Amino acid sequence: MLDSKNLYVFSSRRAIGDFYLEFDGDFAPRVMGAQEFFESCIVIEDKKRAPKFVMKFLLLQTLYEYKNTHKLVLFDKSFLAYLEGMEFLENFFTELDLSRKKIEDISILDTYEDYEEHLKILKDIYENFQEKLKNYQLYRNFYSQNYEIYTDIFANIERIDFFLDGVLSLTEQEILTKIARDKKLILHFECDAYNKKFFNFLEISTLKEDVSYQIDLQNKEILEESENKEYKIVEAFSFASRIQQVAFAIHQAGEWLKEGRENVALITPSEDFVKYLQVFDIYRNFNYAVGMDIKKTAYYKEFVTQDMSENLVSFQEKIQELAKKHLQFQEEIKLFNQEFFSGLSQIQETIDIFSMEDIREFYLKELEGLKISDNRGGKIPVYGMLETRGMHFDSVVIVDFNEEKIFNFSDSDMFLNTKIRKEIGMPTLEDRQNLQKHYYYQLIKNSKEVKISFVEDAKLQMSYFLQNIGHVQYKNFDRTLFDFNAISPYQEDEFIGQIPADFIFSASSLRDFFICKRRFYFKYCKKLANKSDNFLLYSSFHKILEEVYKAYKGRINPVLMKKEFEEKIRGLPFRDRVEAFSAEVFLKNMRGFWDREKEHFNNCEFFQAEYEFKTEIFGKKFTGKIDRIDKIGEKYLIIDYKFGKNIKLQAVSEEMSDFQLVIYALALENEGKAVQSCRIYAMQNNQVLIEEDLMQKVEILEKRLKELDGVICFDKCKKNTECQFCDFAILCNRS
Structure with a gap:
């Protein structure tokens, strides 16, 4: 319940505007922005905050004094280059202050001296810059200062409700905690997969994802929690250029206006999209809240x-x-x-x-x-991403939904590597990406209808973390900037449903789901899979190799095993001479395999081939068959055979689809068998690929398995290259 003796604090001025709309002329309680709140309640003794241009000019002067040392920012001696270098330093020094770190902390961890010369220059510049500020009794920001809390500002306030949309710096956490000792302070926030880590300072181990919380900060008590996970259909439109996205945005604005829709918005990750929009917005339908250039x-x-x-x-x-x-x-x-x-x-x-x-x-x-400020615009507001924090919409269009636009970080973000950032306690690139994902996740959840557009070509790709937010329907838009009377696009049938709770996955079926949900639907839900007509050699390979290894179990002899294996392969009923010839080529390529086995079994022993398992992994049932398992002491070695020519282990990413070795390892671990390593034997080119990122892929698998829950829209894959050898290409009109 709103109370006139309460103070309400919000992360953005747009969120404050939304809050005031609830009163419609009635008396509204006291409201502040987060930045205003912190700057109002602290005092830095004998200092005042440096005005923006004073601070910038002093930093510029400091940098200019180093005109004979350019190795850090690699610019020439022009004044413009110093201005560009100043931007880097501003961001980097702010990041240090926010993390309450010193450059010396980085130097200690820089064991390979990768940054030694850079850090020395940075340290000199930073110290001289701080000295200049000190001479004028100024400070840059309160994060790294000795401060006192000005409690008189809260004299008539009984309770503070702090609505957080984002993260708090260490100093801000400290200030709120201190205020909460004397004043009731309630922290409101939405917890999700992308920002949960940021609330570790609360020391509440029971925080759950997709839950809204009200926390009494004094005693770290959860006053209220409500689950707010809602899967929704998100319509996605791909375009070849940003100009085509403009046509889509203008069309959508026209539809909103015809329908009399309100509380709608166009969202852009980067403001440079606005310059395209303004050129073609001839009817002035948009109001450019991001500002005019x-x-x-x-x-x-x-x-x-x-x-x-x-x-x-x-x-x-x-x-x-x-x-x-x-x-x-x-x-x-x-x-x-x-x-x-x-x-x-x-x-x-x-x-x-x-x-x-x-x-x-x-x-x-x-x-x-x-x-x-652009006050001449129309009814449809255009917001930058950060401006939408804490806001709720009936309908939004998000343009430029590409990784390169969403995660467009500055040079200062890239300056220190992830290892050093983790060890020193500074935000990593992954932390910054997760924060951006959190903003988008909350925007999409807080909007009743969501449409996105993105540029898709060889260099730009849609941001795939959207798959974790909602069910994506890929649709076509066939109108251009010069033709808004084109025939409506053909609408395909939608395949929507749930995977049965008792469905048993395999590594290959899971991979099909992540690569193409439509293929998964046809193959496993509707059981339309064709019987494979594999080359006889490949279909018999595993069985023959199993027979040979089991025959020699306990007395492994690669020389004799090779001879027996080749005899069995040559004895297969090939359909023609081409197959027989291909088998001979394959056996020749396998010579390296048998030579390697001689060395391999010097410290290993064969355990089992074609090992079948049934298990449960993160709440999902799995079955499978492991090509081979060896033992090294008391630990097990997983081996999988592959026949392709360009076999690679899939790189670690949140969108990865191949978890075969991960599933095998977890299955054995569930049986009490400790796994020493997992590897792939590429039979065609005699390579051994060892899985080095097993634990990271386990974490990603746990996250991705959540995509299997609830109602699913079984859309076609985005990359047509996946359709080349797919049995169902004709059903998807991609044959």
Whole structure:
């Protein structure tokens, strides 16, 4: 229940706007944004927060003083290059402060000295930059400062409800925990597979995925929890270019307006999509909440043609005259100019090393980052991803749903490798990806209807983590920017259902599901699989090899076994001379296999071939047959034979589909047999591939098995290359 003595804190201003809409003119309780909340309730003794432009100019000055050492950021001696280097340093230093780490911490862990020279330069720059701030009694942010909590701000507040959509830094966790000692503070958040790790600081081991929580932060008590997992149909549209996505977005906006729909939005991961949309939005249906590009204004276009003034005073006067001349957007540009020149005036004595041309370049680069509010737009808002945190929609379209757009990280994110980041306690690239996934996951869950579009070509791929969010229906859109009267696209039949609870999986059936749900549906649910007409050699290989190994169990002799194996193969009833010739080529290629077996059995013993198992893995039933198992001491070695020419172990990824060796290993472990290793014998090219990432793949398997639950839309695979040898290609119109 809302109370006037409560304080409500939200992660974004858009979420605050949504909250206020509930009152419709009634008295609303006190509300703050998260950033405002933290900056209002802490005090840094004898210091004040550095204004944005002061802070940037001091960092730029520090970097400029290092003009003879460029090995870190690899730029030339132009002033613009220093500006670009400053962006890297800003992000990197902020990341250090958020993690409350020092560059010395990295140096200790850098055992291979990969970053030694870079870190030394960074340390010098950071220390000199901090010294400059100290001289002006300024600080960058409160994360790395000695702070006190200003409790008077909460004098008339009985309870604080903090709605978190994202993560808290270590300092923010600490501040909330301290406030909770004296004031009732309730933390509201949605827990899912992508952000669960971020709540370890609560020390609550019972947190579950897809559950909304209200936590009393004082005693770490769960006040309320409600399950909110809802599988929904997400419509996905692939396009060859971003321009084609614009046609789709404009069409969808028109449909919304015709239907009188409200609470709808277009979501874009990167703001550069807006420039395409604005060109073709001739009816002004969109309202660009992300802001208008300053480069489109007459003010900017005239500024870049201006000659440079001789000093800062005359430069400022020219800027003021220019702003008065261009009345449109005057207030926002005026505010920007006031902040810029006010900042420079505070550090007047420190900027003498810069020429007026340098200052002009600095002004221009900062100006280009200014977004102008667009109040002339239509009814359909266009939001950046972060702006949607905490919001709920009736219908959304998400464009640019490609890995490269969703996970577009800065150079500072890539600077330190994952190993060092893990050991020092800084966010890894995977952590950042999971945070982005969390935002999208919550947006999709909090929207009643979701459509996505993405570019699909050789370089760009749709973000496959969507498979864990909802049931994806791939659809066609055949209209262009110049034709909105085209025939409606043909709609295929949908195959929707549930996998029976007693269904028994195999490694191959699971792989079919992950690669093509439609193939799985036809093959296993409808049992339409054709009888295979395999080459006789391959269909007999396992049986003959099993016979040979069992005959020599306890007295392994690869020389005699090879001879017997070859005799049995040559005795097969081949259909023609081509098959017989192919068998001879195969036997020749297998000579390396038998030579390797001689060395292999020096420290191994044969255990069993064609080993059958039935087991349960993460709640799912599995059956299978392992080609061969050997023993090394008390541990077991799993061997799988493959006949292809380009056999590879599938790389670790959240979208991987082949878990054969993982399933075999877990099956043996369930029987109490400790597995020493798993490997593939590639028979055609005499290779041995050893599975090095078994534990990581076990974790991915556990996550992916959740896709088998609930109602499933058995869609066709996206990659037509999978259809080339598929028995059901004709049923999918892909033959």
